Amino acid sequence: xxxxxxxxxxxxxxxxxxGGVNGCGIARDAAGRGWSVxxxxxxxxxxxxxxxxxxxxxxxxxxxxxxxxxxxxxALKEREILLxxxxxxxxxLRFVMPHDSHLRPAWMIRAxxxxxDHLAARERLPASAALDLATHVAGAPLAPRYRRGFVYxxxxxxxxxxxxxxxxxxxxxxxxxxxxxxxxxxERREGLxxxxxxxxxxxxxxxxxxxxxNATGPWVARFLKEATHVHSARHVRxxxxxxxxxxxxxxxxxxxxxxxxxxxxxxxxxxxxEFTLLGTTDVEYRxxxxxxxxxxxxxxxLCAMPSRYFQRAVxxxxxxWSYSGVRPLLEDESADASAVxxxxxxxxxxxxxxAPLLSVFGGKITTYRKLAEDAVDRLxxxxxxxxxxxxxxxxxxxGGDLPQGSFAVFLRALEHRHPWLPPSLRxxxxxxxxxxxxxxxxxxxxxxDLGAEVLPGLYEREIEYLCRHEWAQSADDxxxxxxxxxxxxxxxxxxxxxxxxxxxxxxxxxxxV
Numbered sequence: 001x002x003x004x005x006x007x008x009x010x011x012x013x014x015x016x017x018x019g020g021v022n023g024c025g026i027a028r029d030a031a032g033r034g035w036s037v038x039x040x041x042x043x044x045x046x047x048x049x050x051x052x053x054x055x056x057x058x059x060x061x062x063x064x065x066x067x068x069x070x071x072x073x074x075a076l077k078e079r080e081i082l083l084x085x086x087x088x089x090x091x092x093l094r095f096v097m098p099h100d101s102h103l104r105p106a107w108m109i110r111a112x113x114x115x116x117d118h119l120a121a122r123e124r125l126p127a128s129a130a131l132d133l134a135t136h137v138a139g140a141p142l143a144p145r146y147r148r149g150f151v152y153x154x155x156x157x158x159x160x161x162x163x164x165x166x167x168x169x170x171x172x173x174x175x176x177x178x179x180x181x182x183x184x185x186x187e188r189r190e191g192l193x194x195x196x197x198x199x200x201x202x203x204x205x206x207x208x209x210x211x212x213x214n215a216t217g218p219w220v221a222r223f224l225k226e227a228t229h230v231h232s233a234r235h236v237r238x239x240x241x242x243x244x245x246x247x248x249x250x251x252x253x254x255x256x257x258x259x260x261x262x263x264x265x266x267x268x269x270x271x272x273x274e275f276t277l278l279g280t281t282d283v284e285y286r287x288x289x290x291x292x293x294x295x296x297x298x299x300x301x302l303c304a305m306p307s308r309y310f311q312r313a314v315x316x317x318x319x320x321w322s323y324s325g326v327r328p329l330l331e332d333e334s335a336d337a338s339a340v341x342x343x344x345x346x347x348x349x350x351x352x353x354x355a356p357l358l359s360v361f362g363g364k365i366t367t368y369r370k371l372a373e374d375a376v377d378r379l380x381x382x383x384x385x386x387x388x389x390x391x392x393x394x395x396x397x398x399g400g401d402l403p404q405g406s407f408a409v410f411l412r413a414l415e416h417r418h419p420w421l422p423p424s425l426r427x428x429x430x431x432x433x434x435x436x437x438x439x440x441x442x443x444x445x446x447x448x449d450l451g452a453e454v455l456p457g458l459y460e461r462e463i464e465y466l467c468r469h470e471w472a473q474s475a476d477d478x479x480x481x482x483x484x485x486x487x488x489x490x491x492x493x494x495x496x497x498x499x500x501x502x503x504x505x506x507x508x509x510x511x512x513v
Contacts (some may be wrong), residue, residue: 001440003250005069006011007432008047008209009312010025010207011036011192011207011208011210012036012037012038012176012208012209012210012211012331013035013036013209013211013383013385013484014026014027014030014035014038014208014209014210014211014213014359014379015035015036015037015038015040015183015186015193015195015207015209015211015212015213016037016038016039016212016213016215017039017040017042017049017161017165017183017186017195017212017213017214017215017216017221017223017445018039018041018213018214018215018216018217018218018360019039019040019043019045019046019051019177019179020040020041020045020048020215021045021046021050021162021163021166021182021358021365021368021393022217022363022368022371022372023039023041023157023165023213023216023360024039024045024135024163024167024170024345025026025166025368025369025371025372026213026215026360026371026372027175027177028166028170028175028325029172029372029373029375029376029391029392030175030202031084031171031173031174031175032169032170032171032173032391032392032395033389033391034174034378035376035385035386035389036174037170037174037175037176038175038176038178038207038416038459039071039167039170039175039176039177039178039416040178040179040182040183040195040197041177041181041182041372042180042181042183043049043165043179043180044179044180044471044472044474044476044477044481045144045164045167045179045470045471046159046160046162046223046475046481047162047164047290047481048163048217048218048289048290048292048325048326049217049218049289049325049326049327049328049355050159050162050163050217050293050325050365051160051325051480051481052159052241052243052323052324052325052326052366053160053223053241053325054241054243054267054269054277054279054280055079055156055157055158055159055269055271056093056154056156056157056267056269056365057079057082057083057154057155057156057157057276057365057366057437058075058079058154058155058366059072059073059075059079059087059116059119059120059366060072060075060113060364060366061154061257062263062428063111064085064112064115065112065115068343069115069119070343071343072116072119073119073120074272074370075366076116076119076120076122076371077120077121077366077370078366078367078369079120079154079155079366080120080121080122080123080124080125080222080368081157081211081368081369082157082392083124083125083344084124084405084440085369085370085395085396085397085400086396086397086399086434087163087400087405087406087407087409087434088160088398088399088402088430088431088432088433088434088435089117089150089157089158089161089162089397089432089434090155090156090157090162090167090239091155091156091407092153092154092155092156092254092299092498093153093154093155093156093255093269094126094151094152094153094254094255095151095152095153095154095163095255095256095257095267096131096133096138096149096150096151096252096254096256096257096317097109097149097150097151097256097258097259098142098146098148098149098151098256098257098309099131099146099148099150100146100257100259102260103259103260103263103399103466104259105180106148108293109150109151110130110505111116111145113128113150113152114218115344116128116152116205117152120310122153123156125153125155127152127153127155127507128150128151128152128449129150130148130149130150130151131148131149131150132147132148133146133147133148133149134147136149137252137254138151138252138254139251140250140252141310141312142309142310142311143309143311144311144312146309151254153416156171156269157275157365159250159365159430160480160481160482161432161481162365162397162480164470164471164481164482165393165397165398165399165400166368166397167470167471168233168398168469168470169395169397169398170294171173171396171509175182175190177471178197178263178507179471179473180198180199180200180260180473181197181198181199181200182197182198182199183195183196183223183227184196184197184227185227185228186212186228186357187190187228187229188229188351188354188355189291190451191210191354192208192210192355193208193209193210193211193212193355193357194206194207195207195208195209200267201318204252209355210355210383211356211357211358211379211382211383212355212356212358213357213358213375213379214228214357214358214359214360215360216361217236217289217326218327218328219289220236220328220359221235221236224359230349230357232347232359232361233347233348234330234331234345234359234361235361236328236329236330236331236361236362237284237328237329237330237354238284238285238286238289238326238328238329238331239273239282239283239284239285239325239327240281240282240283240284240285240324240325240326240327241279241280241281241282241283241324241325241326241327242279242280242283242292242293242295242298242323242324243278243279243280243294243300243302243322243323243478244277244278244279244280244294244302244303244321244325245271245275245277245278245319245320245321245322246275246276246314246318246319246322247267247274247275247276247318248270248274248275248276248322249274249276249306249310249314250276250310251267252268253267253270255267255268255269255270255390256268256269256309256409257305258305258306258308258309260308261275261307262494264282265506266278266279266280266302266305266306267279267280267372268306268310269355270486272487272488274487274488275320275487277303278303278305278306278314279501280302280303281294281298281301283295283298283304283400284484285326289326290416292324292325292326292411292491293322293324294323294324295410295502298324299316299319299322300316302351303315303316303318303319305413317411320487320488321487321496326364328361329362329363330343330344330345330361330421335445343362343364343367344360344361344362344364344367344371345358345361345362346358346359346360346361346371346375346378346479347361348378348379348510350382352506353388354391356379356382356383358378358379360375363441365388369392369393372392373390373392373393379451379491382405394474398435399428399433399436400434400435401434401435401436402434402435406513407430407431407508408506410430410434410435411426411427411507413429414426414429414430414437416437418437418441418444420445420446420447422445422447424457424459426467428457428483429441429462431512432482432483439465439469440462440465441461447459449461450462451464454497455485455489455493455496455497455498456488456489456490457485457488457489458478458485458489458497463478463500463501463506464506466478466482467501467507468506468507468509469509470482470509471508471509473501473508474498474501475493475494475495475497475498476494478497479494479497480487
């Protein structure tokens with residue numbers, strides 16, 4: 001990075017501002033088409049909205065009730081594509097819906113599940129079915145009054161790792177990724193965008209690009225206003241979604257979808273083997289997106305939701321962690337925040353013979369790949385570029401090329417090659433890194449070869465891998481985004497890891513911009 005006040009100028013085909021799931025998806029798609037791409041993110045990858053989701057790859061069953069059939073169909077198609085692309089961080093999940101006849105009649109639920117099964121082709125997921133909760137394992141933790149239920153399929157995703165792996169794939173296809181780098185200004189001059197970039201240490205650089213993407217999520221409107229002279233007729237509606245994590249409420253692997261008296265739905269999901277994740281809220285939000293946190297009323301709401309269904313009540317004392325994210329939803333006329341559309345819009349602005357700027361409004365994790373494909377298509381037309389077209393639908397994310405596409409087969413193979421790895425550590429490596437675990441474990445033949453155990457279960461080799469290959473720079477990056485080790489470690493662990501990182505100063509991935 002140049003010293004403070006220094007300026008450099010190079011030209012890229014595309015500058016992407018924003019390192020969430022949509023920005024990284026667009027950078028990956030464009031790089032795979034042979035474009036010269038630079039992505040800048042003011043914080044860490046997935047530092048905000050993209051790491052604060054409910055962790056689902058889903059079509060959106062509740063959107064059927066709002067008649068959003070097109071969105072559901074698009075998301076269901078993408079669900080199949082994503083589950084195939086990274087089976088180490090995404091996998092099928094069966095959801096049990098206890099029937100509460102006071103809220104929705106059984107015929108309505110059956111009709112909705114039939115549509116959900118058939119709006120798009122299913123290759124990996126079983127169909128929905130009725131359940132006798134008196135005999136099914138998922139009925140055991142429920143209150144005895146819930147005798148009837150339904151089961152359907154969706155998918156689970158480690159959202160923050162999805163973003164990191166998408167960025168890694170973009171980088172391996174030639175994109176440059178700069179984290180902790182703020183795009184302060186975008187100006188059109190001589191048919192190009194000139195971007196002023198400021199890094200965390202105060203270093204300034206100027207880069208040029210033939211096109212730019214505003215994928216700043218909750219900041220999309222502010223970025224247009226403060227960093228460019230571009231105006232958009234579109235708006236986003238900021239809606240905060242909060243979640244809580246409690247100690248495991250049940251032993252089996254099913255998730256639950258609950259109907260609430262306010263007509264909203266909630267989830268109880270198996271989480272990190274030892275916990276249950278409960279979500280989510282939909283609250284209008286007007287604060288700073290990075291300051292979002294679960295309020296007392298939200299925590300009470302999230303405790304009350306499962307307490308209506310489980311035999312064991314959930315209380316505030318059970319909450320071990322909470323997190324909140326601000327969803328930049330595409331503004332519509334809905335009075336209820338939970339009914340605002342989860343679809344996206346791409347706003348392409350050009351001047352005569354000028355460089356195009358594409359702004360991303362709305363979206364959801366499940367449709368991020370399709371959004372990226374649509375975005376690059378629109379930019380390609382604006383720039384008059386031909387060349388390689390759609391490629392991401394059949395491409396694996398880094399580590400996703402598991403033998404036979406099976407996590408179980410890969411885990412057995414990893415055990416055969418590295419029998420010295422403790423089972424819990426082997427499983428965690430397999431889930432987090434997939435086949436890239438072999439890159440991290442390169443020539444290691446014992447735990448001693450992994451270096452010092454900096455924190456329980458976190459070895460020097462893994463920390464260095466995350467810093468060198470996945471842009472991790474802080475304890476929060478490692479303990480809460482590249483992993484969820486923060487849930488399992490004692491207090492003070494983050495401070496100890498930050499001290500270790502400051503002493504070692506492991507370099508981030510090398511980039512040339």
